[in-house]
Each structure stands twice: as structure tokens, then as C-alpha cells.
Amino acid sequence: MENNTAVINLKNITKHYEMGSQLVRALDGINIEVKRNEYLAFVGSSGSGKSTMLNILGCLDRPTSGQYHLNGKNVAELYQNDLSEIRNLEIGFIFQSFNLLPRADALNNVMQPLVYRNIGFHNRRKMAMEALTRVGLKERVDHLPNQLSGGQRQRVAIARALVTQPSILLADEPTGNLDSKTTLEIMELFDELHKEGHTVIVVTHEEEIAQHCRRVVEMRDGKIFSDNDSEEKANLAGV
């Protein structure tokens, strides 16, 4: 399944905020390439810039400068409505707090992204059922989020991310609200998804989570501090 196509290519990405009179460099010259079917973790303490990284990678925000090629398309300068479309087509979000629609049952939550693709009800339902079956929630499609456990909610969220068949699965502290047993189950699910060929990017501050990933990128002060992929390359070059 391994191939060398770059799904994500960031060139000199910066993101600056003004807080009062102070300029905050949340991202400061980021260069990174993520290939198809990589399993990657961004780690770092709070304030390291990994949340900003997630917003940029997830096309929720635009960088101040630099180029972001997602599947070969430069998305760094797109406007909100175009970014919405990119998010819908290319990105599957999984959030720490699940972020399910509270009044919609599991099935409707999973069908929701397909609404924005203007897909008819029957096809939406069929695709959503497949995704829910994949995450093992076939029996609970008509449950509202508050009738589900934390692990089940996160499975619904993963099904919602999978249903659009995105280029990347982008998880933000996916197990931050879960107990250790459920955490393990969810991470195993991510492992399986990676084996099935998905590109998985996890943003986390937990070591155990990062350990599941083949590639770990540590961030500090808006810069990439270490990247075991380039270390391997360096090691290889050194040998």
C-alpha cells in the first residue's frame, strides 16, 4: 500500500496572531511533507503550535504566509467557502470532545457531511450505514449522542470522518476524554484504519498515543523540533 505520493506538502508556513500589541508566532516556518498512508503524530506541550498546525492542516484556518499543497492543490489562499468544500472532500475530523450534533441520532450525524455534497437520502443512508458498520456501531444507529458512551460517541465521529472517504483523517486529542480501556480500543481502530490504507494524522500530547504512530513530529515554539522520519533518513544517509 505504501507509495510516495505526498498528500500534504507545507512550505514555509507561518501563522501569526496579534494579541494586544504583541505578535504571537504560532507557526514559524514549517516545512513538512506527509505521504499517502502515513501514520503520523504531532506532539508537543500546550503553546507549542500543534493546535494551530491542526487548524491549518484541517483547512479551518489560513496561514499568514507559505504554501500548503493538499493533494497537489494549493489551499493556502482559498476563501472560507472554498475551504468548506475542501474540508468536506478531503478531510475527516475527529475531535477530542466528539463534536456530534446533539439533536441528531448516530445515523444522521454520519449522514450530515454527505448533505453538503447534495447526495440523496437513500445513498446517504447506505454510505452512513457502511461507515457505522465499519466502526462496529451497526446496532446503535438510532441512538442520540447522549444515549451513547464516550467510546461509542467517538466511534460515531470516526464513522462521520470515514463516510466521505477523505484524503486524511485528522484527529485532535481523540482519546482525551476517554478512559484507558476505551482509549486502547479507539487507538486500535486507528491502527486498523491505517492498515486499510488511510492517512492518519493525530495531534496529541500523550506519549502512549504517539507510540502507535510510525512517525512522530514534535513541535516547540511554533517550529518542528524533531521528526523521526527525517532522523531515519539522516540515519540512513549517515550509514
Place this chain on the structure above:
Amino acid sequence: MFFSLIESLRSALAAIFANRLRSFLTTLGIIIGVASVIAVVSVTGGMSAFIGDSFASLGADSLTIRSYTPFEDLMKGIRSRLTPNDLELIEKRGEGIASVTPVLEANRSSQIKYGPQTAYSLIMGTTYAYQDVAQSYTQIGRFLAQSDNLTRRRVVVIGEDVRENLNLPDNPINEYVELSGEWFKIVGLLEPMGDIMGQSRDNIVLIPYSTMVSILGNQSRIDIGIQLSLTPTASLENVVSQLTTILRSAHDLGSNEDDDFRIQTAEQLMEQFDQILGTLTMVIGGIVSISLLVGGIGIMNIMLVSVTERTREIGICKAIGAKSNHILMQFLIEATLLSLLGGLIGLLSGYGLGMLIANSIPDFPPASVPLWAALLALGFSGFVGILFGILPAAKAARLDPIDALRYE
């Protein structure tokens, strides 16, 4: 766009029913506004349909000519009059006229007595032609005859109400009643005609025209009314202009002087009445549209609250691919639907209220809501929803996805 619109509609309904009480209270302004319009319109609508029927029974092709004195002249002591001479001219020269009759109302006492009973009534002097012009026929006995007029006979035809008021027997023919100190023999009892605008048309006493003239005495002051009916082929307009020419020349009116008489048709009376009703409806409609405006502001207020409450949901939807117009439509549809539902409830309860009002007043015609009013009420409430939904919907659509997702 199609499937996402359907989905917006579905989730808008879900949102409205998830907060039933709040939705209801929000639309209360619209409900009350629409209900009051519909109640008023349904009552006046029923009334106007009923009055239309009554006027049709007056005879659509009958005319009434009366003298008309402008207020200024009245103050100077000048009175316009229609004279028997005018009547004669019309009889001789008028074309397209089927029958014509003078009507002379008693100008002093309208008392009528039978034994110890006294009643008050409209006493008119007229001729045999009156029955055709006014379409008023006798149920018992006979109408006034031409010979009654020629010989100034003291005979009288009475309406049903007069018979009742005077405690006359069911068949009052050949009984004698007293009018202006003279005795009159009853020769006919009129068919009941019913009410018009709350006034009974059966409280009426008819005597021969010439008898009335002799009772009134001083002939020079007589001011008669003239009623006539048209032949089926005659055009109302032609007859009116012809009569105007005859009367103007008879009264020696110069070209710069106004008519000193008025020609009225049943249709005109009906139009006047319709105009009054129309104005009334418009005034009330205006007042009520203010309450719809207030209702719309209520909806806007709650929609703004709702946008704030659902900020996080909006963020989620944007993160998974909703564009601004998806969010805009979502909230706009919700506001419009809310307002339309209010309009619908208002429509039904307004109709119910109208029926209640119509039923609680005896002899009142049943309420009826014209289709245009129902459509207008719904259209207007939908419009209010769109108008006042735009601001909250635009606020929701403009939200930044990151801020919205972070919103607690």
C-alpha cells in the same frame, strides 16, 4: 442544493419541535396578529356577502330619485324639491322605464293607531306601480289600485311588522286604522321582506299618493321621491343621463350649477356600503400589521438567541463541510417555517374566533374567510419570517469555524 434544502427543512422542523414551548411563545405575536386579521375579515366578509344578497333583492335595476339640498343652501332656508310636475315629465319623456311611481313620505306624524294600540312606522304615499318597482307584493288582500289614487280613497296596505305592532288579527283586511286623524281601511298585507342593515323593511304603511297629498295639505311645499324600474333592455347609464337632462332642464339649472337631485341605484348603495367595509378592513389591517411587525421582531430575537446557543453546532457543520449558504438557508428556513406555522395557527384560530363572534350575535351572517385573505395572511407571515430571519441567519453564516468550535 436540492437535497441539502430538504435536509434543512427537516432539521428546521426538528429544531422547532425540540423547543415546542419556546417556538409557540415566539410565534405568539404572529399568531395573535394573523388571528385578529382573519377574525375581522371573516366577520366583515360574511356581513358583506349577506348585504350583497339583500341589495340584490331590492331590485338591481331600480332607481330612486330624491331632491338634494347642499348644506349651504339649507342654512339659507332654500330647499330643493322634486314636484309632481317632474314626475309627469319623466312619465312622458323617459325612455327605457318599465314603471314609475311617486313616493311621498309623511313629514309630520308617522303615528298609526288601531284601537288602543299606537305604533310608529314609515308612512308613504305611492301608486300601484310601487309593487313592481320595489318588488313588494301583498300576501293577503290587494295592492293599491289606480282607482284608489284617482278617487283619493282612504285605503292602506301595511307591512308585517305594523300588523304585529298594532295587534291586528292575522288577516287584517277590512280593519280600520287611524292615520293623521283620518280612518283608513286596510286592503292588503305585504309579504315579509326581512331586514337590511339592521332596519326592518316590514315596518311600512302605504297609502294612495293623492290621498297623501291631500292629507299633507299645502301642495306647493311637496317634495316627492320618485322610484322607477327599468325595462330589461335599457342601459342604466343611458337612463340616468336622460333623467338628469330632463330634470336639469325642468329645474332651469345653468351649466355651472350642480344637480339639485340625486339619482341612486341599488348598486350604488351597495358600492357605498362595500366601500365603508373596505375602509374598515384596511384600517384594522393596518393596525394588525403593526402587531405582525412586533411578532417578527420577537422571532428575530429568539433566532439570535438560538444562533448563539447553537454556535458550536454551526462550527461542527462548518468543519464537516457546510458552506455559508448552507448555514444561512438553515436558519432562514427555520425562521420562515416558525413564522408560517404561527400564521397557520393564527389563520385557524382567527376563523374559529370569527365563527364564535358571528354565532354569538343573533341573526348575524356566518363568518367566511375569503381565499385571498387566507393566502395574504400566510404570505405575509412567511415574508415576516424571511425579513426578520435574515439578520440572525447572516450572523450564523458569518461565524468563523474555529471560534464556533471553541465556543462553550
